[in-house]
Every structure is written in structure tokens, then in C-alpha cells.
Amino acid sequence: MQEQQSKELPMKFSGINRSWLLSLAMAIGVAVFLFTADVVDINKTDNGDSPQANARPVQESKPQEIPSVHARSIQAETIRRTLTLYGRTEADRVITISAEMPARVVGVNARRGEHIEAGQKIASLRKGSLPAQIKSAEAQLKLARQEYRSALALNKNNHLPDNTLTQREVAVAQAESMLEQLKVRLDNTQVKTPVTGILNQRFVELGDYIDTGKAVAEILDLDPLVIRIDVPQKDISAFSTGDKANVRFIDGHKAEGTIRYINHQADAATRTFSVELAVANPGMVLPAGLSVEADLLREEISAIEVSPAILALSETGEPGIKWVDNSDRVHFSPVDIVKSTSNSIWLSGIPEQARVITRGHGFVRVGDKVTVVSNDLVAAE
Numbered sequence: 001m002q003e004q005q006s007k008e009l010p011m012k013f014s015g016i017n018r019s020w021l022l023s024l025a026m027a028i029g030v031a032v033f034l035f036t037a038d039v040v041d042i043n044k045t046d047n048g049d050s051p052q053a054n055a056r057p058v059q060e061s062k063p064q065e066i067p068s069v070h071a072r073s074i075q076a077e078t079i080r081r082t083l084t085l086y087g088r089t090e091a092d093r094v095i096t097i098s099a100e101m102p103a104r105v106v107g108v109n110a111r112r113g114e115h116i117e118a119g120q121k122i123a124s125l126r127k128g129s130l131p132a133q134i135k136s137a138e139a140q141l142k143l144a145r146q147e148y149r150s151a152l153a154l155n156k157n158n159h160l161p162d163n164t165l166t167q168r169e170v171a172v173a174q175a176e177s178m179l180e181q182l183k184v185r186l187d188n189t190q191v192k193t194p195v196t197g198i199l200n201q202r203f204v205e206l207g208d209y210i211d212t213g214k215a216v217a218e219i220l221d222l223d224p225l226v227i228r229i230d231v232p233q234k235d236i237s238a239f240s241t242g243d244k245a246n247v248r249f250i251d252g253h254k255a256e257g258t259i260r261y262i263n264h265q266a267d268a269a270t271r272t273f274s275v276e277l278a279v280a281n282p283g284m285v286l287p288a289g290l291s292v293e294a295d296l297l298r299e300e301i302s303a304i305e306v307s308p309a310i311l312a313l314s315e316t317g318e319p320g321i322k323w324v325d326n327s328d329r330v331h332f333s334p335v336d337i338v339k340s341t342s343n344s345i346w347l348s349g350i351p352e353q354a355r356v357i358t359r360g361h362g363f364v365r366v367g368d369k370v371t372v373v374s375n376d377l378v379a380a381e
Contacts, residue, residue, distance in 0.1 A: 068371045069360035071324045073353075074304040079346055081298040082246075082339045083238075087229035087277075089290040093221035095195055097122065099210045100188040108206050110199050110217075115284060118196045122217050123204055125189040134182045141175035148172050197221040198284055222284035227257060229294055230272035236262070238298055245277050246295040249286070255279045257294065295339070303338040303346040304356070311335075311345075312361050321347065322361040323354035330357070330368045 107124030110116055148168040154160035193199075201218040204210060227247060231239065245257045257277035266273050277294060279286075312322050312332065320334040333354070339346040350356065355372065357364070364370055 071355040082295040085229045090226040091220040095219040123191040137179040144171040144175040223281045224278040225281040227277040248293045303348045
């Protein structure tokens with residue numbers, strides 16, 4: 001029995017070992033498979049064997065497009081270089097008329113805003129006893145002259161001392177002086193304008209009592225009309241008295257002016273020089289205080305007229321124009337603004353053979369090859 005058990009025991013252990021070994025072998029095989037599969041996949045990936053890895057994007061080479069611009073040749077013209085400044089109109093003279101004697105106003109003879117001529121009466125003052133005083137002074141003068149003639153005749157016959165004759169001469173001179181003073185006072189009762197102009201203000205009314213020196217009226221002399229402008233210090237040396245200027249008023253009226261005065265001391269705050277222009281103003285129809293635009297005329301220069309929209313800037317910020325040469329290459333030239341208006345500007349510094357780019361200059365650079373679409377556009381489109 002014991003022998004039988006000993007035989008059965010090895011058989012059980014051998015069955016157990018066989019199944020355990022089989023399971024272990026299968027586990028090892030699965031592990032080896034998984035490990036080798038990852039390695040193979042990694043190697044394939046590293047070697048670029050994957051179809052996705054072998055795929056490469058195909059870039060098609062496109063020919064570079066040549067930009068198109070509009071350009072044209074612009075005929076230069078000879079114009080006057082101008083300096084455009086803004087100013088204001090002023091009266092040539094502002095005269096304040098004052099009373100020369102104390103009296104009451106008994107008459108008003110002109111209205112505010114009226115055009116009056118030199119010597120025209122503005123107001124009348126009370127004469128008082130002046131007419132009677134003048135009549136008495138005339139009689140005194142007549143008597144003094146008669147006494148002088150009598151003394152002169154007696155002196156010739158040596159019947160009158162020389163000092164007496166001299167006294168008669170003094171009496172005549174005093175009588176003449178008194179009469180003249182009274183006539184002046186009588187003339188002062190009529191307040192008149194010494195110049196032709198516009199009665200801008202009247203400071204008295206009928207019945208007012210005024211003292212000597214009180215302002216009676218203000219007269220504006222508007223012919224010529226004065227235009228005052230401020231010229232920058234860098235430009236003042238280019239102008240002198242007698243130079244011409246074109247003036248445009250705010251209502252569209254145009255006129256020609258002449259520089260009549262240049263201040264020789266700059267404004268301390270603005271560093272500009274005050275300049276006066278004289279403009280003819282027949283009838284004084286243009287008032288003082290208007291805003292004006294003045295073109296001060298300088299030397300003649302050759303320039304082209306273009307739209308401000310075609311101006312370009314260089315890499316350093318310098319204003320200029322882009323243009324195309326005969327090989328359709330883009331160039332840039334700095335320009336000098338000679339004259340400007342509300343719709344166009346005049347420029348100098350452009351080569352004569354240049355075709356100015358009027359459209360598309362913002363999309364091309366210096367040196368670019370371009371296609372000129374049209375040569376027939378106007379310069380100021």
C-alpha cells in the first residue's frame with residue numbers, strides 16, 4: 001500500500017508540473033510577442049517604412065506675379081513759388097474824432113455805418129455868443145487898423161513918437177489874433193471828419209453835453225484794405241516791400257496785394273514776423289476783420305501739378321513721388337512742394353522722363369518691376 005501511494009504521488013506532481021510549465025511557457029510567449037511587436041513597430045517608424053511617414057507634401061511652384069500700376073508723364077510748367085499763409089483784414093487807419101470845446105450837442109448829421117467824405121459834418125455843437133463875439137472882434141480890428149494908419153502918417157511928419165507907432169502895431173496884431181481865435185471856436189462847433197471813410201461808431205446823441213477831448217465818432221479808412229499775416233522766420237528773408245501777393249477772401253473774392261510793411265522784430269512767442277499787405281478797396285465794400293488766404297509770390301520754378309493723394313513717404317519719412325522709368329522699374333524722388341491749392345499741389349524735383357505713378361504706389365517698392373496699365377489717366381484723379 002505504501003508502495004502504491006509512493007507511485008501515485010510522483011504522477012500527481014508530474015501532472016501539476018506539466019500544466020504549470022505549459023502555462024508559464026504560454027505567458028512567456030505572449031510577453032515575447034508583445035515586446036517584439038512594439039520594437040518592430042518602433043523600428044518601422046524610425047526607418048520611415050510607414051506609408052504616412054513616406055508621404056511628403058508636394059508644393060507647386062507658381063510664377064511670381066508682377067504688380068500693375070497706373071502711371072503717366074506729366075508736363076512741367078513754369079510757375080511762381082508761393083508761400084501760402086492765413087491772415088485777417090484791417091483798416092488802413094482808425095480815426096477817433098474828439099470835441100475841441102465844451103458845448104451841448106444840438107445836431108447829429110451822420111449815421112453809424114454811413115460812408116462819409118472828408119470835411120462832412122458829423123455833429124453840431126451850440127454856438128452860444130460866438131457870432132456876436134466875432135462881430136465885436138471884427139470892429140475892434142477895424143478900429144486898430146485905422147489908428148495904426150493915422151499913427152503912421154503922423155510919424156512920417158515927426159509928429160508922433162516911434163513907440164506910439166509900435167503900440168498901434170501891437171493893437172492891430174492883438175485884434176487880429178482875437179478874431180482868429182473866435183473863428184476857430186466857431187468852426188469847432190461843427191464836428192467834421194478829416195478823412196473819407198466809414199462812420200463806424202458815434203459816441204454822442206442829440207442833447208448830450210460834451211467836454212473838450214471827449215470822443216465824438218470813430219472813422220475807419222478801408223481804402224486801401226490792409227491784410228496782416230505772420231511770416232515764419234525761415235521765410236522772411238525772401239520778401240521785401242513792393243513784392244506782390246494773391247489774396248483770396250472767405251467769400252471767394254480774389255484780389256492782388258502788395259507788401260507795404262515788414263516788421264523788423266519777431267514775435268517773442270511765435271518767432272514770426274508781422275507783414276502788411278495793401279489791397280485796393282474802391283468804395284470800401286470789403287470790411288475789416290475778414291479771414292483771408294494769401295499767396296506770397298517768390299521766384300519762378302518748373303513744377304508739375306498733381307493730386308495730394310499720390311504723395312508717398314520714403315523709409316526715412318521724407319515726402320516724395322514714386323515713378324516708373326523706361327524699363328518699368330519703380331523709383332522714388334524727394335519733392336519740394338512749390339504751391340498748394342484746395343485740390344492739387346505743385347511739385348518740383350521730378351525727372352523729366354519720369355512717368356508718375358498715379359494709382360497703386362502703395363503696393364510697390366523701389367526697384368520693383370511693374371506693369372503699367374494705363375498712361376492716359378489725369379494726374380489729379
